[in-house]
Amino acid sequence: MLRLGGKKVLLGISGSIAAYKSPLLVRLLIKNGAEVRVILTPSALDFVTPTTLSTLSNNPVNTSFTEIKDKQDNPEWINHVELSLWADFMIIAPATSNTISSMASARCDNLLLASYLSSKCPVFVAPSMDLDMYKHPGNQENLSKLKSFGNIILESETGDLASGLKGKGRMMEPENIVSNIIRNIKNEYPLKGKNILVSAGPTYEKIDPVRFIGNFSSGKMGFSLAEVAANLGAKVTLISGPSSLKTSNNTINLINVVSAEEMYNEILKYFFSVDIFVSAAAVADFIPKEFHHLKIKKSQRLNKISLKNNIDILHNLGKIKTNQYIVGFALETNDGDKNAYNKLIDKNLDAIFLNILSDKQNVFNSDYNFGKYITRKKSISFKLTTKLDLSNKIFEQIIKDS
Ligand code: CTP
Numbered sequence: 001m002l003r004l005g006g007k008k009v010l011l012g013i014s015g016s017i018a019a020y021k022s023p024l025l026v027r028l029l030i031k032n033g034a035e036v037r038v039i040l041t042p043s044a045l046d047f048v049t050p051t052t053l054s055t056l057s058n059n060p061v062n063t064s065f066t067e068i069k070d071k072q073d074n075p076e077w078i079n080h081v082e083l084s085l086w087a088d089f090m091i092i093a094p095a096t097s098n099t100i101s102s103m104a105s106a107r108c109d110n111l112l113l114a115s116y117l118s119s120k121c122p123v124f125v126a127p128s129m130d131l132d133m134y135k136h137p138g139n140q141e142n143l144s145k146l147k148s149f150g151n152i153i154l155e156s157e158t159g160d161l162a163s164g165l166k167g168k169g170r171m172m173e174p175e176n177i178v179s180n181i182i183r184n185i186k187n188e189y190p191l192k193g194k195n196i197l198v199s200a201g202p203t204y205e206k207i208d209p210v211r212f213i214g215n216f217s218s219g220k221m222g223f224s225l226a227e228v229a230a231n232l233g234a235k236v237t238l239i240s241g242p243s244s245l246k247t248s249n250n251t252i253n254l255i256n257v258v259s260a261e262e263m264y265n266e267i268l269k270y271f272f273s274v275d276i277f278v279s280a281a282a283v284a285d286f287i288p289k290e291f292h293h294l295k296i297k298k299s300q301r302l303n304k305i306s307l308k309n310n311i312d313i314l315h316n317l318g319k320i321k322t323n324q325y326i327v328g329f330a331l332e333t334n335d336g337d338k339n340a341y342n343k344l345i346d347k348n349l350d351a352i353f354l355n356i357l358s359d360k361q362n363v364f365n366s367d368y369n370f371g372k373y374i375t376r377k378k379s380i381s382f383k384l385t386t387k388l389d390l391s392n393k394i395f396e397q398i399i400k401d402s
Contacts (some may be wrong), residue, residue, distance in 0.1 A: 001150060002315070003032050003210065004029060004032040004052045005032075005034075005103065006033065006037070006039075007033070007036070007088045007089070008087050009036045009090070009091060009376070010037050010039065010083060010087035010089075010090045011037070011039070011057075011091050011114065011198035012038075012084070012091070012092040012093075012095075012116065013038065013039070013044045013048065013053075013093065013094065013227040014038050014041045014043065014044055014094060014095055014114075014117065015043025015045075015046060015047060015090065016047070016094040016128040017045050017047060017097075017162040018093075018094035018128040019047035019094055022048055022053070022094070022174075023052050025047065025091075025170070025174040025177060025178070026056045028177075028178045029178060030056070030057070030058075032182070035059070036057040036059065036081065037060075037061075037062075037087075038050075038062070039062045039083070039111050039112045039115055040053070040054045040056050040058070040063045040112070040371075041099065041111075041347070042063060042064070044193055045063060046339070050063060050245065053202065062078050062083070062111055063111065064110070065078055065110075065114070068087055071133075073388045078111060080114040080115040081118045082373035084115045084116070084118045084119035085120065088192075089122045089124065089181070089202075090115070090116065090119050090121055090122070090124070091124045091126070091181070092112070092121075092123065092124070093124070093171060093174075093177060094126060094128030095125045095126055095127050095128060096127075096374075097127075097133055097136075097139055099141050100125065100127060100139065100143065102191065103142075103146060103151075104141075104146055104311075108229075108318065115294060119287065122150075122152060122189075122248075123150075124151070124152045124153075124154055124170040124177070124180075125143075125146055125152070125153050125170050125192055126171050126177055126183055127139075127143065127153070127154075127156050127171070129156070129204065130161050130162070130165065130237050131161060131166075131167030131169045132154055132166055134167075149196075149332070151261050151342065153170065154172045156171065156172065156369045157171070161267060162274065164235065164343060171289065171350060172384075174323030182293045186195065186351070189227055189233030190399050191395070192231065192232075193233070193235035195237075195266045195276075195279045196226075196235070196236050196237070196276075196278070197239070197274040197278070198226040198236065198239070198274045198280060199222060199236075199238075199239050199240070199263060199267060199277075199278070199279050199281035199283075199313070200219040200221070200225075200241070200243065201217055201218070201240040201241035201242060201282070202214045202215045202243075202281070202282050203257070203259050203262075203281065203283050203284045203285070204242055204259060204284070205236070205244075205288060206259070206285040206292065207296070207305060208291070208295050209295055211296070212288060213307075214242070215284060216365065216383060217239050217241070217243075217280075217282035217364065218243060218364065219241070220365070220387050221242070221329070221363075221387050221390075221391070223238065223243070223245045223247065224386075224388045224391040225278050225280055225395070226238040226247065226249075226252050226258060227247065227248060228327065228391040228392050229276075229278075229395060230249040230252050232395060234276075235251070235379050236251070236253065236265060237274070238252050238254050239255045239266045239281075240254065240256055241255075241257055241258065241263060241281055241282075259312050259371035260313060261311060263315070264284065264313045267313060270323075271307060271317060271324065272324075274324055275323075275402070276325045276326075276327070276398060277324050277325070277326050278318065278327045278398075279317075279326070280329050281313075282331065283310065283312075283314075284310055285309065285310055287300060287307065287308065288304070288305055289310055313346045314328050314349070315346065316346070318347040318348030319348065321348065325348045325350045325351075325398065326347075326350050326351075327350065327351045327352065327394070328346075328351075328352045328353070329352065329353050330354050330355065332354060332357065333358070336356050337354065340352050340354040340372070350394065351373060351374065352374050353371055353373055353374075353394060354372040354373075354374055363385070368386055369384070369387050369390050370382055371390075373393075373394060373397050375401060379395065
């Protein structure tokens with residue numbers, strides 16, 4: 001099996017003697033199905049040649065911000081942003097003390113660093129140093145800094161070093177780098193390649209230009225679900241009713257809407273191309289029968305507003321769904337299990353999350369939530385926890401079942 005089948009890998013090589021192992025790493029990545037592009041720092045050129053790497057990777061190798069590509073000797077600018085956005089992940093191996101320190105402090109004086117700083121994908125870093133240099137507090141601090149940026153450090157191995165000394169500092173062997181990456185990708189990005197749609201927040205249904213019917217939903221649950229899905233590797237579209245929240249993961253495509261009708265229209269644009277739809281929006285069930293185009297004045301002594309049922313977005317989607325895995329939410333004050341199960345069946349869902357609203361536990365606008373994840377075959381209870389943690393637990397179930 002090609003365990004990196006279709007993955008695009010940007011390999012950055014910096015100037016360490018361990019660079020002699022980089023051609024082997026390229027071969028192993030390609031053997032596992034990856035497409036590889038290589039960037040060399042200027043000092044890496046002392047240890048390994050672009051010709052070797054471009055032959056093995058079957059791709060041009062980049063070494064500087066500009067390159068001569070035509071016969072007139074005109075330099076052409078290499079787009080480092082394009083290179084890093086192309087990659088599904090980046091590996092920096094070997095990573096020298098100098099390169100690690102530049103990465104930690106956002107220095108940008110070569111193409112490898114510029115690509116690293118513009119990357120949005122997971123970055124694996126394989127340090128390569130002599131033992132005392134590796135132990136130096138400055139280097140340990142820089143490696144911790146990279147970890148805090150979310151980079152994955154491929155720990156140096158212990159053994160013979162180029163200096164003749166023995167100890168910890170040598171670059172992880174290429175076989176181990178590849179198997180570490182495969183393990184990491186499998187575990188941490190289980191939603192890679194999936195398209196996920198999440199709805200969140202309330203909907204506002206206008207009575208007149210200044211008044212509306214709405215509800216207390218803050219959108220926090222839906223935003224947490226979207227964030228978790230994106231962190232698990234999914235391409236996420238989040239359609240939210242009025243909410244003051246912002247997404248913290250900038251890969252999420254956030255679409256703001258106001259009414260249920262707008263929400264439905266936006267959802268329909270994405271629904272047929274997604275794998276999973278999570279309907280966490282608290283859609284207003286009732287809508288004024290008529291919209292007053294001018295503000296209703298106090299003097300008009302309004303004593304009733306005629307309402308009609310609003311569109312049931314989820315019910316409609318359940319009827320027209322093809323392969324989408326649909327998860328609904330049920331907000332109940334009483335007979336929770338029975339009502340949630342009925343909604344699961346009525347709306348043709350794959351799963352439903354039951355939220356219990358009680359005087360003791362208000363989940364509206366709270367950072368915490370609890371409830372039950374119910375499918376046709378099982379019901380799993382989750383204790384009160386943060387909405388982010390609960391979202392992780394919900395996606396654990398969705399990944400198992402979908
Ligand atoms: N939902 C929807 N459109 C509506 C009402 C609800 O898409 N007009 C979705 C919600 O996003 C949620 C699920 O349906 O995922 C259940 O919502 P809930 O408010 O608990 O139930 P309702 O179907 O509105 O029924 P009731 O209010 O009578 O309990």
